[in-house]
Amino acid sequence: MTKTMLITGASTGFGLHTAQLFSDRGWNVVATMRTPAAGAELAKRANVLVTRLDVQDRDSIDEAIAAGIERFGGIDVLVNNAGFGLFGIFEATSREKIQEQFDVNVFGVMDVTRAILPHFRQKQAGVIVNVSSGAGVFGLPMISLYNASKFALEGFSESLSYELSSQGIVVKIVEPGGVVSTEFGTRSAAEAGQSTAPEDYASFVAGALKVFEGLRTARLATSEDVAQVILNAATDGSDRLRYVATQDIEPLVKARRETSEDAYIAMMRSTFLPTS
Template structure:
């Protein structure tokens, strides 16, 4: 089969709102077709009701392996192929590590990490058979640099980064590309109370830290500088590239985070180079 040069078929998880909706709508407005998935069917239908035959909406809990496979089957029945997979669904678990109960940590990884694995595992056989495809894994600037007060969220996104860098090498020979997208702060409902999860094991030593963090979240909510629609346009451009990047940093704030960490790592490596190399035989 030859790769299509015009219309593409996208599967976008977590696309009822936020970054997922920004990406899905950009693809639709580009003339492509989209399988838009989320947990809330009513919100999906409200978001995509005007796109008629271009879009297939489907309920998908990415933690459910069978449901992921069923959505892929429905996508193939409707459109015949999947050209782009956007693993966007997820949420942020915040709070100092010691204040986050083990069950909440397990839920964070079950969604952000294992959920991404589930959908990717369901789609890759389709792309391997086609001998083309593009996987977009949504990370975060918190997946490139650890964030104080978000250790579990950062840990889940660091896991996606390592997974993606390795997977990109494993699937390259099948004509499948992979790009990690690392957004900074975008104006979505990510910090809304409906989405935001805070550790519940309140410890006195963290009380001041917790208060400051919650004040920051409240002040930043819906005031972020990033535009989800513009990120959607950027992702469409990435998919159109013959040689897309492995890592795409989205937003001036995220660019600054990456530049600062690269400078820090380079300086630290240089400082300790003699001791590092002394461990060889």
């Protein structure tokens, strides 16, 4: 039987390319987004249902899952992809923006997951793929709130994987980073423009921005690359938890996970706090 996946944040970037890839591979796809009109091209595909799901609107979550089950008879894979990143100095970020960061990246994932679990438990089967980030592995300045949300997502996903294995449900974490062909950076830049850091941070911000610019120019990965890793994670039949999705972040992931704490912190400080 043809399998079905539901993905959040499918209008652009990773979500769009993942929905297209699954559809191309013969899957039924429930492509959800806050504004369904943005998915007009996807909706032309016979095996794709485009429907509204705003992870901050619980009613829309329940309605999207119900619509997917009604259209295709069931859902086999959930991809929690919707998210955004705050960029800027923590002290300059309002509490309201911090709340929104967690509402989307953490609580939204939890709400969508909770809503689909009864369906998966009834089948004693299902795969949940949570799209994390390199920022869920290593900390970087200027994205402390995004880091915090992705670290929370990683811990939640790992803990949840133990619980759900008892129900035949598998949890996966996909960790992308360094991707240029996505709207994610556009929103992050817009968010950053809404806050102004105290002047005391000016020299630090200038130095950090130079480092980030160097990282941006070296980026090679695409949204299509990440979509392929999401597909692999959803279909490889293993109980593997984490998948590093892009080569760009592998050196930092390796430094965080395979070197000593002192060596790792020294390396990061020398990068972002260079001596004059």
